[in-house]
Amino acid sequence: MKYGFFDGSNKEYVIERPDTPVPWINYLGVENYCGLISNTAGGYSFYKDPKLRRITRYRYNNVPVDRPGRYIYIRNNGTGDFWSPTWQPACKSPDKYECRHGLSYTRISYSYKKTDTQILYFVPLGDNCEIWRMKIKNSSERAGQFDIFAYVEFCLWEAQREMVDWDHAVTKFKNNAIYNVTQYPQRGVTGFCSYLWSSQPVVSWDGFRDSFIGKYHSETNPIAVENGCCNNVHACGWSACGALHNKIELEPGEEKSVTFILGYAENDDNENKVFDKYANPENITRAFNQLKDYWADVLSHYCVTSPDEQLNQMVNIWNQYQVCTTFNWSRTASYYEEGIGRGMGFRDSCQDTQGFVYQIPSKVRQRLIDLFSTQFSNGRVAHQYSPLTKQGFEPNEGDGRLWQASDDHLWMALAVDDYIKETGDLDFLNQPIPFSDGSASSLYEHLKRAIIYTWNQTGHYGLPKIKTVDWNDCLKINLFSDKDMAVSVMVAEQFVLSARITANLARLCNHSNDAAEILQMAQEMMDRINNHAWDGKWYVRAFDNQGVPLGSSKEKYGRIWLNSQVWAVISGVAQPDRAIQCMDSVYENLFTKYGVALFKPAYPSWDIKVGSLSTYPPGVKENGSIFCHTNPWAIIAECILGRGNRAYEYYKANLPCCANDVAEIRCAEPYIYAQTIKSDEHRDFGQASNSWLTGAASWNFKAASQYILGIQPDYDGLKIDPCIPSHFKSLSVTRKFREALINIQIENPHCLNKGVKSLLVNGNKIEGNTLPGKYSKKTVNVTANII
C-alpha cells in the first residue's frame, strides 16, 4: 500500500493522505534555525541547539500522536464549524489533502467544505525565522467570513528542564505579534526572545495556553477557536503559547493570503525588519526562490543518469538532502531523537562530513576544527559536544565509571582524508587546533595522537580494548567487570585503516619517520587480527574479558557479525581469499530482502555477555536488526572485491524508495534512510525507525557515488572506478570537483562490473583511471570504458 509518490521534476515527495503510518517529516532551515515539520504540520523548532534554544514544544510518544505543531485553525463564522487546514489537530475529513515535502520546504493543500487552502512553510536564508504563507480561497457560491487562528506552544528554551518548570514563562503582545520573553539569567537564558507574527491585523490574541486551549480541552478543540475569539491573556509564570486571531472575508471565488512568522531574535536583532520585509509578498517569493537556487546549486555538484530511475532519484535528490540534514544536526533532533540527550556525536559527525564534504567543504573544515578541539592531549576525544557552546562531554550512564568509546578518535583520519581529497587543501594538516586540556598543535598532531592512543590501549591478543563500547553503542562486553581486557576486532580493523591513512598524510606533510612507524603499527595490528580473529569462515567480532570470542561459529547467538567482515575488507586486513570467504558468509547468513542484518542469530533475552544490546527484542536496533548505517559498508566491501552485482543487490534491498509501495510495512518515510529496519527475526520484519539522522545517509551516498558509480576524489585528481551491475550498459555523471565541471560518460559494452583502464579526456587518451586535478575552472568531458 502506498501513501504517496515521488515528483522528480519538482524534487518533491507528495503525500496523498494525512494518516501516514507514522508522521512523515521534513526539515526546514539549512543554517542556524531549524524546524521539524510533519505531513500534518506537527513538529517543533529550535535555534542552533534543540536542548538549550528550543523555540516550540513537542511531546514525544504522545497520544494522540504528533503534537503539538505549527497549527492554523479556520472557523467559518457563519456556521461555527472549524477545521485545521493541515488535518491535525482538528482532524476534520478533508475533501482534498496533499502534502509536498520539498528541499527545505513543505506545502500542505487542503480543501474542506469549499474552502481551499495551501500553506507553504520554509525558513528563508539569512533570517532566523520560519514563514507560514497561507492562501485561502472561497470556492463556494456564498460570501464567507472566516476566523483564522495561528497557534504554537512556546518552549522556555531549555527543553528538558522546562518540561517540569514553567514558573518563569512570560509572554507579551506587541507589533502584531506574541512574544515569548521568558528569561532566567542564572542559567544564561537572557537577551533573546521568540515570536509569532501575523501579516493581517490581529483582532484577538493569547499568550497563555490555558486561556487559548482551555482546561480539559486539547489542540483538537481549543476553547478560543470554538468561541471564535481569543482572550487577550498573556503568560505570567506558566504555560506560554502564541495564538493570533485574524478575520478574513472572502467573496465567492475570491482568494487571499495571510503570512505568519515564527522566529527567534537576539538583543541586537530588529525583528520589525523581518516583519516589514515579509509583509511584502514579493519578498517571500524572492526568499523562496533563493532557497530553491541554493538547493539547485548544491545538487549540481553530483548528478547521475543511470538506467535505474530509483537510484538516480535517491542519489541526485533525497540522499544528498539527507546528507546535508545529518551534517547539520547530527543525531540531535528528529522524531526519534528528542533533542535533549545527545549533542553532536563525535564519531557520528566525523562520518557525516564524509558524505557532505563535496557539498560545502568550508563547512566541513570548520566542523572538523570544532570537533578536534574537544580532543584531549592524550589522543582521546569527548564522545559528543554541544553545538551551541562547542564544549565536549561524555554520556552519563550513572555507574561512576568514565564513559569511553574505543572508536571515536579513529574516525578523525577518515574525515580529514576525505576533506583533503575533495579540496586538495593539504595545508589543513598544519592548522593549529587546541586540545581541550592543553595548548594547540597542528591538526596532523591530533591525528597522530589518536593513533598512538589506541596503540597503547590493548588487551587480549594485542587488540584494542573495547572500553565502554565501540561503534556499537550497546555492545557492553565490559559490563560489570573492572578487568578491562575485552577487545574489539572492529576497532582493530578501523585502527589499521586509520593508521594507514595517517601514515599517508604524515608522508604528505613531510613527517616520513612518523609515516614509517605508523605503517609498522598498522602491519602488526593486521597480523594480530589475522592470527587470532579468523574463525574459519569469518572474523569474530570481539573477545570478552576472559579472551573468549564473540561472533564465532561455536556460539548459539551472535554467531556471525557484519561489521568485522566488512571492515576487514575496507581496511585491507583480509587478504583476497579471506575477503571473499567472509563476504560470502555475510551473504549466506545475514542478507534479507530489506538489507543485511547486523548479526545473527539475535539474542532472545538479556545476556550479560553482550550487555545492553540484548535488552532490545530480537531483530530490533543493535540486537541484530538491519542497521542501515552498516549496509553501505557491505556495498563498499563488495565493490572493493569487484562484485558489482552483489553490491547493487545490497544497495537496492536497502533503498528507501523501493519500500514506497509497502509503506504499511516500512512505516517510516520512503524518501529517507532510517537508522534501522526490523530483521526477519522480528514479527514486524521490514518496519523502519529512527529515520533521518543516521550514518546511513552519508555512507550510502559515499557507497553509491564513489563505489558503485565510482567517482572517487583522490589526492591528485578524480579517480573513475565504477563497480556497477552488469546490466548497466552506460551511464553518465556530472561532478563539480575543485571548481571544474566534469562530465563523465561511462560505457560498459561487455556487461562487466569493473575495469576502467584508460580515460578519454576532452578527446585525448590518458593511461590509468585518474583524471589529474589540474583542470580547475573548466568544463572537462571524460569517457571511461569498462573493458
Ligand code: GLC
Ligand atoms: C547510532 C549512533 C551511532 C552508533 C550506532 C550503533 O546510530 O548514533 O553513534 O555508532 O547507533 O550503535
